[in-house]
Structures are given as C-alpha cells and as structure tokens.
Amino acid sequence: MIGEPEIDGDWRTATGSEGAAEGLPGAGEQERERVRGTRGPWLWALGGVVLSSAVWAGTLAVQERFADAPRIDYRHTETLCRDAPLKMLGQVADGSFEDYENGRGTSPAQDWASCRFGIDYEKASVSYGAHLLVELHKKTDPGPEFATGPGVSAYLRMDPGERRQVPGLGDRAVLDRSYGADGDRLTVLDGGAVFTLTVEWYRGEGEGLEVDVDAIEAAMVEDMRSLMASLRR
Incomplete structure (x- = not known):
C-alpha cells in the first residue's frame, strides 16, 4: 500500500x-x-x-x-406436517399418522417449526403419537449442547445407558430409548440445524399387544432422512 x-x-x-x-x-x-x-x-x-x-x-x-455463525443447509418451513408425512412409521404402526398441531416461529437467533402426529386410539390395539421439531440456529453453534436436554416430551425419561449413535445421518445423530420402553427419541445435528423426532406408544386393553421397537427405530431413521432431504436447500 x-x-x-x-x-x-x-x-x-x-x-x-x-x-x-x-x-x-x-x-x-x-x-x-x-x-x-x-x-x-x-x-x-x-x-x-x-x-x-x-x-x-x-x-x-x-x-x-x-465468523462464528453455524452452517445451515436447510430451509425454514411453515408446512412441516406436510413435509414430514412419516410414511415408514405409518407402515410399522399399521396405520396412518395424522397431523393435528403445527407450529412455527422466526427470530434473529433461531427459526423453528414443529408438528404433532397421532394414530387414533382403538381398544385392544397399540396407538402411537409422534412429535417433530426442527430448529435452525443462526447465531450460536448448537453442538456443545446437542441432545443434552429433556427433549420435547414431558412424559418420557430417556435412559442414558440405552443411547446409540446413528451413523450416516447429519454431522451427528443419537437414538435414545426411554425408561419403560414406551418411547424413542431421534436427534440429529447438522451444522446449525437440529432435528428431533419423538415417538410414543400406548398399549390398549388386551393381551399380546407388542411393539417392535427395532422396527420403529429403523422407520424413524428413514423418515428423518427423507425429511432432511426435502428441506435441504
């Protein structure tokens, strides 16, 4: 100069x-x-x-x-229920998940969207509920606090001894089972985006009502993979 x-x-x-x-x-x-x-x-x-x-x-x-803003490779959606039909979970649950609550919000620090799903309860059957949350952190890296909170369900207590890593999904993904085996939570971190899918099940009256937890978890991973692909920009 x-x-x-x-x-x-x-x-x-x-x-x-x-x-x-x-x-x-x-x-x-x-x-x-x-x-x-x-x-x-x-x-x-x-x-x-x-x-x-x-x-x-x-x-x-x-x-x-x-410089410190986390990487965000996904778009904010106002139609999360439509973007995440949970088709694989519906097949495992032998029913169709219907959405009944959709929420969203934006702020300088974070954009988020959520959706609740359910399969109507029937006597002598297993009913299912699901909750999906997508958070886009625009200022603070969510990595240090990833999957450390209680999640989106007030009824489930996750068992630390049952946590498993899920390879090939985002930067990091973990699958947690709850105490009592009545729910699962899949949490994915990818840059500044955090995806949380919680599935709960309730056994009706009757004998022989079993839940294939391994099949449920495999369906959760596939439905999450489809959602992330649909929101990628």
Missing part, C-alpha cells in the same frame, strides 16, 4: 513544478498543460487507496460478524 509520506511528497513536487513552469520565461502552453496533468493521476491514486481501505474494512467487519 502507498504510504502517506510518499503521496504528500510527490504531491508537493507536482505543485511546485507547475508553479515553476508557469513562471519560466517563454514556457509554452504545451509544457504548462503537461505539468498540470500530473495532478490527475495522483488524485485518482489517492481516491483508490481510500476506497480500497473502506471496502477492506467493510469486508473484515462482515467476516468477523458471521
């Missing part, structure tokens, strides 16, 4: 040369125009230095502002 002493020194030299040319006896018009013309390039050079400095300072400010 050109320093100020060089600019100031050359500027004074150019000005003095013009005055000397004007005062010389017999100095021609062509010579005077040549000396005057030295001002133009220095003015442009000085303006370029100032402009470049301003642009560089602005670039650094923007980079510093967003």
Whole structure:
C-alpha cells in the first residue's frame, strides 16, 4: 500500500513544478498543460487507496460478524406436517399418522417449526403419537449442547445407558430409548440445524399387544432422512 509520506511528497513536487513552469520565461502552453496533468493521476491514486481501505474494512467487519455463525443447509418451513408425512412409521404402526398441531416461529437467533402426529386410539390395539421439531440456529453453534436436554416430551425419561449413535445421518445423530420402553427419541445435528423426532406408544386393553421397537427405530431413521432431504436447500 502507498504510504502517506510518499503521496504528500510527490504531491508537493507536482505543485511546485507547475508553479515553476508557469513562471519560466517563454514556457509554452504545451509544457504548462503537461505539468498540470500530473495532478490527475495522483488524485485518482489517492481516491483508490481510500476506497480500497473502506471496502477492506467493510469486508473484515462482515467476516468477523458471521465468523462464528453455524452452517445451515436447510430451509425454514411453515408446512412441516406436510413435509414430514412419516410414511415408514405409518407402515410399522399399521396405520396412518395424522397431523393435528403445527407450529412455527422466526427470530434473529433461531427459526423453528414443529408438528404433532397421532394414530387414533382403538381398544385392544397399540396407538402411537409422534412429535417433530426442527430448529435452525443462526447465531450460536448448537453442538456443545446437542441432545443434552429433556427433549420435547414431558412424559418420557430417556435412559442414558440405552443411547446409540446413528451413523450416516447429519454431522451427528443419537437414538435414545426411554425408561419403560414406551418411547424413542431421534436427534440429529447438522451444522446449525437440529432435528428431533419423538415417538410414543400406548398399549390398549388386551393381551399380546407388542411393539417392535427395532422396527420403529429403523422407520424413524428413514423418515428423518427423507425429511432432511426435502428441506435441504
């Protein structure tokens, strides 16, 4: 970068040369125009230095502002229930999950969307409920606190000894089983996005009502994979 002493020194030299040319006896018009013309390039050079400095300072400010912002590869959705039909879970549960509550919100720090699903209770059968939450953290990295909270269900207590890692899903994914084996929770972290799917089941009256927990968990993973693909931008 050109320093100020060089600019100031050359500027004074150019000005003095013009005055000397004007005062010389017999100095021609062509010579005077040549000396005057030295001002133009220095003015442009000085303006370029100032402009470049301003642009560089602005670039650094923007980079510093967003340096710690987590990566978000997913769009915010206002129709989460429609984007996540839970088809695989419906097949395992031998029914169709119907959505009955959809929520969403936006803020400078986080966008979120949620949906609740259910299969109507029938006597002598197993009924299911599900809750899906998508959070897009725009300012703070959710990684350090990933999957440390109680989740979205007030009725389930997750068993730390039953936690399993799920490979090939986001940056990190964990599957938790609850005490009593009446619910599962799948949580996925991918950059600044956190996806949480909770499934609960309730046995009706009657004997022989069993739940294939392994099949439920496999369906949760596949439905989550489909949702993430549909929201990826």
